Amino acid sequence: MKKNGPVSRSELVSIRRDIHQHPELGFEENRTSELVKLHLKEFGLKPKSVAGTGVSSVFGKNNGPTLMLRCDLDALPIHEENTFGHKSKHDGVMHACGHDLHTAILLGTAKSLSQDMPSKGRVKLNFQPAEEGLNGADAMIKGGIMDAPKVDAVLGYHIWQQLPVGKIGVVTGPAMAAVDRFEVKISGKGGHAAMPNRSVDPVVVAAQIVTALQTIVSRNLNPLDTGVVTVGAIHGGSAFNIIPPFVTMEGTVRTFSKEAGKTIPKRFKEIVNGVCKAMNAKAEINYIREHSAVVNDAKMASFMRDVARDLFGARNVLECEPSMGGEDHSAYQELVPGCYVFVGAGPTKGEVFPHHHPRFNPDEGVLEVGAELMSEAARRWLAQN
Template structure:
């Protein structure tokens, strides 16, 4: 099966590249992937899948059923683009102003279409394989909507696998993190309320900007002095809004920020300590505050018992020692909504083949080495076959 799958993927290479370039040229934002999913549907209708469409507004599920009962494996690709202007001279660059596939979801979709063609050529003796073409990964939680609308049911999914193209890994290699692999991406809003007045008479006012400066410095101690330093937590205030003029003391200031942490069990501690610091500082300086903490996308959890299965499948496709173990990322990824429900693995596919494909995800010049695309298709198909065969 090993050489057969890799050779089938290689035979599909030009098709996969063509699909990816088409999607790259016509990007669509989250929950707006109307033409994208229509393109996917047209390609899948040529194959022997049962298609469920639409799901999660602009998503699609394609199921390949075996001849007898067995495990069900899901493979996922996200389809949405980013609100970023692409800066490249590629002949297939984005045709939509201010929108671009600068995170690689065009590649993910083309890769899963490649896997679909491989799978359709090798009918299952047992079990099922579900392909999840998901909308709205970029901060809109499309995976959560997919789960809520039953993507992991009928038939019930036993395990799920997904990948992300990445410039930190060379073409021909892959990487993974065991356990918590990405961060919970939480957000918070703070309003510091003082008393406005004239800058020449600060004693007659309560300056929320002065309070905010103390708050910003002190909140960093929530991480550095209240949490085990071996835990991974980042607290960042990314936006401040307040004030009218240089000679005016404003009545209030608004702060916006994010908390990234790997271990979701630390969320209650972080919330509690942030609130305590805010209360102490604002009251001590004569002001008041409003504080809202919002749980965001949870952490992706790579099931340790599945990693040897993935490793074995990657060895078959790429050769031995091409799955690297790496540190977690503090970025967010909504694949976590699947791994919160069922065991899963989420790995990085190396797409760095030259300087042109070394730009980071979300960079205006982000691009992928297209030689890596058939590897992704082969690995996903191989993992699905191997898991069903061995479980």
């Protein structure tokens, strides 16, 4: 933050490192949730629990719209390999995606706004649990986060290793991909590996399916559209000389457009069932839409770009490429206009480790940048709407 701002770098770093040392998995963020409430009360705000370990707080004036600011709280089931003093104290659990920094940034934003309240409108803080694969956003929505008062717009952010610290990335339109997950069980007929003619080999069937699935993007999607179909795991068999009775495989599909989001699941099921039928096997398919794409509203994206340029200079604000990573923040932006921005956190020195890496260690300078960006964005949006 600026030197005359209400939140110091040391305060933000202290909060972040505390959270980093005590990571908690989705819907288990009990300590983190209590820490958030404690800080909000120190700022003179009134927090309340939503969806178990989620936290919300509303403040401001009743004479205008409500802007929601959202972050995520949960960590990942990863064993941390960093050796610094604030490394995880919980073996096998680590903040390897930056949610500790996200939480510290929103707390810094809350303190800044509480000490310099907007002249009209309200800010609703959303400290969301369980972003990592458990759809905590849906739980917060079911818990009433979008109501009482009704949310009119939403802003979110993600620290981004691909951008150097000090840079801001804004995307107009699709920013992060829709995420589908699939599980398939291919049943054949087991037998002796030396007599395959007496069996139906599910391993061979699975191999054909994996290859055929790769034709969906190249031959069924519009060449100007994009998508990803990845089989990430295949399991089957117990010995070198036995044809197993079944094989299981699982993976993910990523899309941006609604058309691709319809085409890929349809062709996926047709291919799996078709190959199995042709090879005398049977398929059980569990295909799940985890969450939709994060699509930034054009006006909100333009607004955030202007705020970032005014704060940090035009050369530090970039039009980023969309990411094939997923984010359940999409659930909020399906309901109200919003913008999800990328805040550069890539270290300027040393090796840069990607998100979800056991040595993930973003530059803590992102804390000041993120808190200043979100504070100014909230003040300006409420003043203009």
